[in-house]
Amino acid sequence: DAGVIQSPRHEVTEMGQEVTLRCKPISGHNSLFWYRQTMMRGLELLIYFNNNVPIDDSGMPEDRFSAKMPNASFSTLKIQPSEPRDSAVYFCASSPTGASYEQYFGPGTRLTVT
């Protein structure tokens, strides 16, 4: 059974460019979470969806960040325009709906903005 799939695994881009990160959750999982991890701020929850609907985007740092989940098997996190301070590892995680379930994390996308 495939786990959470993220692409690309590594992304290097120049400041000002648009970046799109992709995530395929585990089939049957209704909740999807996007996190950002940096040395300074640790693991931050950016946004999460339930049944493809955004529930809480209060963690999205700025309007430059946007996320979509057009269907149950695909989500994107877009940064436009990107800035050097966006450099981080971005994780996608999925789980069945409910507090009692553990989240399964993808391998992450390491983003470097120069």
Next chain:
Amino acid sequence: AQKVTQAQTEISVVEKEDVTLDCVYETRDTTYYLFWYKQPPSGELVFLIRRNSFDEQNEISGRYSWNFQKSTSSFNFTITASQVVDSAVYFCALSEENAGGTSYGKLTFGQGTILTVHP
């Protein structure tokens, strides 16, 4: 609001030593769940264990054991006879059942503890 504190930023031990990673949480909910995740140098986050707030029994899995104490709001993790492969960042996390409404499984993570096991 919920909060998870892992006061130990870094721990360094020599192989075969026992080590305990501390986790203290805050929540107003009566029903909640506690988790531990491991992040090895390769970067992925691996789920280790989940406990619910009504089950205070300690759990042991091989060299790993967990001590959940509601009286002190702690959920500590002990590795017995540590090995080099245990070197990783360990995260404690909390999810609340009610969370002011329907719970979607949002996790609040601690800052993590970097464990280094030297040969």
